Amino acid sequence: MKSILLPLFMLPCLADALPQIELQPIISSGLSAPIGLTHAGDGSSRLFINEQAGRIRIYKSDSGTLLTEPFLDISDRLRSGGETGLLGVVFHPDYANNGYFYVNYSAKGTTCNANYDDTVVSRFSVSTSNPDIADPNSEVCILTVHQPYGNHNGGQLAFGPDGYLYIGMGDGGDGGDPHNNGQDRSTLLGSMLRIDVDTGSPYSIPASNPFVGQTGIRPEIWAWGLRNPWRFSFDRQTGDLWIGDVGQGAWEEIDFQAATSAGGENYGWACREGKHLYSNRTGCPAPDMVDPVIEYPHGNECSVTGGYRYRGNRYPDLKGVYFFGDYCSGVIWGATLSGGNWLVETAYNGGFGLTTFGEDQNGEVYVAYGNNISRITSFGLIFADSFE
Numbered sequence: 001m002k003s004i005l006l007p008l009f010m011l012p013c014l015a016d017a018l019p020q021i022e023l024q025p026i027i028s029s030g031l032s033a034p035i036g037l038t039h040a041g042d043g044s045s046r047l048f049i050n051e052q053a054g055r056i057r058i059y060k061s062d063s064g065t066l067l068t069e070p071f072l073d074i075s076d077r078l079r080s081g082g083e084t085g086l087l088g089v090v091f092h093p094d095y096a097n098n099g100y101f102y103v104n105y106s107a108k109g110t111t112c113n114a115n116y117d118d119t120v121v122s123r124f125s126v127s128t129s130n131p132d133i134a135d136p137n138s139e140v141c142i143l144t145v146h147q148p149y150g151n152h153n154g155g156q157l158a159f160g161p162d163g164y165l166y167i168g169m170g171d172g173g174d175g176g177d178p179h180n181n182g183q184d185r186s187t188l189l190g191s192m193l194r195i196d197v198d199t200g201s202p203y204s205i206p207a208s209n210p211f212v213g214q215t216g217i218r219p220e221i222w223a224w225g226l227r228n229p230w231r232f233s234f235d236r237q238t239g240d241l242w243i244g245d246v247g248q249g250a251w252e253e254i255d256f257q258a259a260t261s262a263g264g265e266n267y268g269w270a271c272r273e274g275k276h277l278y279s280n281r282t283g284c285p286a287p288d289m290v291d292p293v294i295e296y297p298h299g300n301e302c303s304v305t306g307g308y309r310y311r312g313n314r315y316p317d318l319k320g321v322y323f324f325g326d327y328c329s330g331v332i333w334g335a336t337l338s339g340g341n342w343l344v345e346t347a348y349n350g351g352f353g354l355t356t357f358g359e360d361q362n363g364e365v366y367v368a369y370g371n372n373i374s375r376i377t378s379f380g381l382i383f384a385d386s387f388e
């Protein structure tokens with residue numbers, strides 16, 4: 001590994017160094033291109049894994065069983081491949097009572113007034129007869145965003161501690177943001193969106209969104225200047241927002257937004273890539289751009305995968321560590337706060353194709369490499385699944 005802004009490596013004393021981790025294999029067969037993992041927040045032990053081609057699969061942690069029949073299969077209405085597919089799944093905070101969950105997919109052009117390649121965010125419902133089966137005919141269209149190119153679709157969905165739905169949108173694609181979508185707030189591309197799916201039809205704009213009432217700016221925008229936020233998460237303890245934003249050709253970055261933020265941050269793309277000047281185009285440099293808290297250069301690495309701050313109970317020595325990784329090198333890093341800076345250390349030298357991290361209901365963190373799902377554990381402390 002090349003050295004990349006890993007200050008702890010340079011310190012003579014590693015007393016506070018990141019604890020060693022080990023990956024415990026959880027699912028080693030039966031999945032096809034898993035690119036997301038979440039839970040329903042309903043007290044069950046189930047993990048919900050979205051496969052790129054359009055299926056949501058259920059893994060029952062208590063019995064160690066991957067169900068053969070998908071929870072949902074919408075491969076009929078989406079396109080898949082490259083950076084397209086079923087990109088995100090999230091369950092409503094009150095899923096146990098209302099049975100709602102939300103998906104983000106690349107349209108084939110047959111649903112939700114979408115054209116081919118467009119981003120569709122829609123709601124589905126669990127079936128009334130079987131908690132492990134959703135109703136494929138229950139789709140309610142929430143938001144359709146035109147996509148000029150097949151890449152940079154973002155795709156993550158998450159409910160914030162405020163109960164609003166956050167949607168990570170990439171800059172639309174191609175390379176170098178040719179339409180300047182990252183710095184153009186009249187488009188939803190290149191932004192983090194925040195909408196209220198509990199009021200309005202199909203949604204409403206939270207009154208506290210930062211650009212409400214401003215001419216020429218879409219009120220859904222919570223933060224902007226993003227290139228391709230491939231996985232973001234809320235710290236379940238603090239409510240802070242962590243965004244992995246994929247770089248162009250030189251720098252990968254992690255953006256941080258404190259829970260106390262009122263929104264409106266400009267994360268810089270395509271004026272800046274990481275902390276570095278990318279473009280002198282009109283409007284650059286924009287005032288008050290927010291630099292990432294972590295960046296690393298390309299080399300063996302090429303594409304960041306944002307992760308989670310560990311808040312589980314199984315591994316007390318991992319508490320508070322922010323885990324993230326790189327798709328190309330497969331390396332997992334852990335970031336810890338020290339003296340006001342996020343210090344990054346290599347936690348695991350993995351294989352190729354680190355597509356996503358995920359979190360279960362208890363705050364345990366998982367990672368997908370290729371078709372395999374593993375749990376992040378403290379070194380030498382692997383528990384059986386029946387631990388739950």
Ligand SMILES: [Ca+2]
Pocket residue numbers: 147148149150151152153171172173
């Ligand atoms: Ca796109």
Ligand SMILES: [Ca+2]
Pocket residue numbers: 225245253267268269272273274290291292
């Ligand atoms: Ca940036």
